[in-house]
Amino acid sequence: MTDQNLPELLEQAADRTPVGPAPIAGIVTGATRVRRRRAALTMVGAAAAAIVGGAVVFAVPDGPSNPQPLVATPEPDPTPAGMRLAGLGHAAVAVPQTWSTNVFRCGVPMEDTVIVDIGAALDCNQPRPEGVDSVTVDQGDGKPWRFTVDDVIQIGGVPAERQATTCHLDERVRICAGTVYIPSMDVAFRAESSTKTAVDRILDRIQIFPDQVGVPGEYRAKTKEEYVEALSAAGLTAEIRTEQTTASAPGYVLEVSPVPGTMLQPGDAVTVTVSA
Amino acid sequence: MGGAEGFSEYVEVRWPRLVRSAVLLGCTPAEAEDLVQTALTRCFVHWRKVERANDRDAYVHRILLNTFNSSRRRRSTGELPTASLPETVSADETQAVDLADAVTRSLDQLGNDQRTVVVLRYYAHLSEQQMASVLGVPAGTVKSRLSRALKALADDPNLAELRGTT
Numbered sequence: 001m002t003d004q005n006l007p008e009l010l011e012q013a014a015d016r017t018p019v020g021p022a023p024i025a026g027i028v029t030g031a032t033r034v035r036r037r038r039a040a041l042t043m044v045g046a047a048a049a050a051i052v053g054g055a056v057v058f059a060v061p062d063g064p065s066n067p068q069p070l071v072a073t074p075e076p077d078p079t080p081a082g083m084r085l086a087g088l089g090h091a092a093v094a095v096p097q098t099w100s101t102n103v104f105r106c107g108v109p110m111e112d113t114v115i116v117d118i119g120a121a122l123d124c125n126q127p128r129p130e131g132v133d134s135v136t137v138d139q140g141d142g143k144p145w146r147f148t149v150d151d152v153i154q155i156g157g158v159p160a161e162r163q164a165t166t167c168h169l170d171e172r173v174r175i176c177a178g179t180v181y182i183p184s185m186d187v188a189f190r191a192e193s194s195t196k197t198a199v200d201r202i203l204d205r206i207q208i209f210p211d212q213v214g215v216p217g218e219y220r221a222k223t224k225e226e227y228v229e230a231l232s233a234a235g236l237t238a239e240i241r242t243e244q245t246t247a248s249a250p251g252y253v254l255e256v257s258p259v260p261g262t263m264l265q266p267g268d269a270v271t272v273t274v275s276a
Numbered sequence: 277m278g279g280a281e282g283f284s285e286y287v288e289v290r291w292p293r294l295v296r297s298a299v300l301l302g303c304t305p306a307e308a309e310d311l312v313q314t315a316l317t318r319c320f321v322h323w324r325k326v327e328r329a330n331d332r333d334a335y336v337h338r339i340l341l342n343t344f345n346s347s348r349r350r351r352s353t354g355e356l357p358t359a360s361l362p363e364t365v366s367a368d369e370t371q372a373v374d375l376a377d378a379v380t381r382s383l384d385q386l387g388n389d390q391r392t393v394v395v396l397r398y399y400a401h402l403s404e405q406q407m408a409s410v411l412g413v414p415a416g417t418v419k420s421r422l423s424r425a426l427k428a429l430a431d432d433p434n435l436a437e438l439r440g441t442t
Contacts, residue, residue, distance in 0.1 A: 009379045010394075012376055013379035014297075014299065015376075017296050017305050027317045027320055034317070195310050196314075
């Protein structure tokens, strides 16, 4: 143990920690907010405007470690390997392929999952398990509950509102959450995780896909007609199958395939299973 | 804003090392990422000042340490009860005994001041002069802390076997 081999030992110990890509966008958003707040406090309006303007066009260099540009780009980046898209309308977020869709209990995610438009969920005080990452996508509900606009960002040239990521303790589990709301599409993405960095990283992966559209959700409460209408509003077509069941009154949607949130080309067919 | 590009380049390059520095200081990997993000956010607020400071590394590490120390302070007074207490120490000890664990354990034996100087000097590779400015203490104090830390590490039984192999 001398100071010759100490750097080497520290290096080896440190290398054991896997480190994700730097959340530059999150840092810039956070700093912009602080600057703006301070500028407002000191009444230096002009300085604040300059900073705000600078931050919006600030580009994150492209590269494997930075799948998301902050700058307005008409063409979305290709989805990184090992990721899949989940979204509604033309907005989608890339999540790891290992994430499930709509695995929740009483509206609370039970594993790493995407929750697509489940509508109202029964609140049964289900505690959130530790270490679960999730993103909830909703469309057509207006601004999310208790949403505050902390920053205005551009996603693929579309203005979006960002609620800052904050953390709290819920039943002794630390939950950090942040929200992006796209007013022109009325789509909201709310990411939750145990760390701020993870939340910002998820929300950085939201993109706009002008040529694709997400399969609508909230089908369980809908009749065949209502869901088919939602499909055609999204530009998709329906392929109806009926199934004899006692679990549901006739005429209601039992299942849709592919799962809600899947991004399809307009005109593609969605198989809708309806109770008979 | 020219500063923004400089900043994103800087973060791109330094992010992994800063996060790992925080882990060596005693954070869990998740805590470390949040800590570094908070510190870098503070740095970016004053990025022009940081660039003017002529020594970005020293400045960034000072902010990182301040952020780290204030997070610890809050925890020790119990104002923010952390539910799961994900302290690195116990997590590491359940893993197989290997070199990295021995290093982490021996760092855990050091006091906060000594641990900090070891990480800054031998992992962040700051000079003694830079460390003096980061820690806000005279260079002589940095030297004496370092030599005491090295002595403590040399006497640490956790690293005894490593001494034989190197």
